[in-house]
Amino acid sequence: MADLNNLISPFFLNEKEIRKVLELFFFSYRDFTSGPDKILEKLKFGRAHHRVIYFVGKKNNITIKELLIVLKITKQSLSRVLNQLVEEGYIIVSSGLDKRTKSLSLTEKGGKLELELSTIQVKKIKKVLNNFSEENINGFKKILYEMIDINNKKIFEQLND
Amino acid sequence: MADLNNLISPFFLNEKEIRKVLELFFFSYRDFTSGPDKILEKLKFGRAHHRVIYFVGKKNNITIKELLIVLKITKQSLSRVLNQLVEEGYIIVSSGLDKRTKSLSLTEKGGKLELELSTIQVKKIKKVLNNFSEENINGFKKILYEMIDINNKKIFEQLND
DNA sequence: TATTTAGGTCAGCCATATTGACTTAATTAT
């Protein structure tokens, strides 16, 4: 039986074109993350460390729980990576007002690394987006946003309050 | 010293907005890949199996070497995953014209799984893109394409010849 | 005939994630 969805789709939304989008997403994301990897490797860190540093830098005084919600990993997974970052002086831990919680921040060393890693990705995106119209850029951001699951959209918003 | 790049950037390309793009990319890609994971789990497969099935489905009679170039992993890594897929009847191997090479194709069972997995992602993308203009969609695809490293652009093109 | 290429295999290692069980200390609810 013919797929009605295909019959009513314009050419730029047909199966073949959508599959190209799948592939573009795969290839572009892989290359997008490959830049920082080289720097991380020298420090014997991985992408997991990068994510922690990024989100601690983004939201100063973030708690363990908040970080876990953003990263969507278990506390056991976070623990290994976070302990390394604390031991090596990239992140500093203090107690929150609620003394059950911990408050995480980047040290100066951590801030420098965060900037170094992010700059690679920021520059890459800037270089690409420079050649597109404001309309295209806003469209790009909206499409990415709409691809986020409903619950995670809130998490993204809260990060950018 | 002030960053000249920032001074000449329009507001939609300032540091803060670019960092939002980083995060959008992270969140959207994570949710984009999460759909198939549930199905794969039942079969005791992972994302690596999905990728192999996807690209074998995409390019029938692909060789091991070609697959390695697309996936950018070592043959030792591919071997474990591929052998499982062959043993369990998802992929069939035959000899190429050049008898050193092997030619990989999906079996009927493999084709069914490929469709099941891809359909989840295709539907998601279709649903999102349906609410955007052709101009926005083409912009989206071009931006993703431009984020791919130069060498890998060729690989993407060859897949879609 | 020598070299290169495609593919395979064994072994060991590392990073990142998981589940489950259990603990401590602090805050909230009853």
Place this chain on the structure above:
DNA sequence: ATAATTAAGTCAATATGGCTGACCTAAATA
């Protein structure tokens, strides 16, 4: 005041998906 909940930590075992290095075979090419 006590009970329940919450935030965080820890120990142990397991899975997945990568990696390097060393070697091997068979076929194609120089």
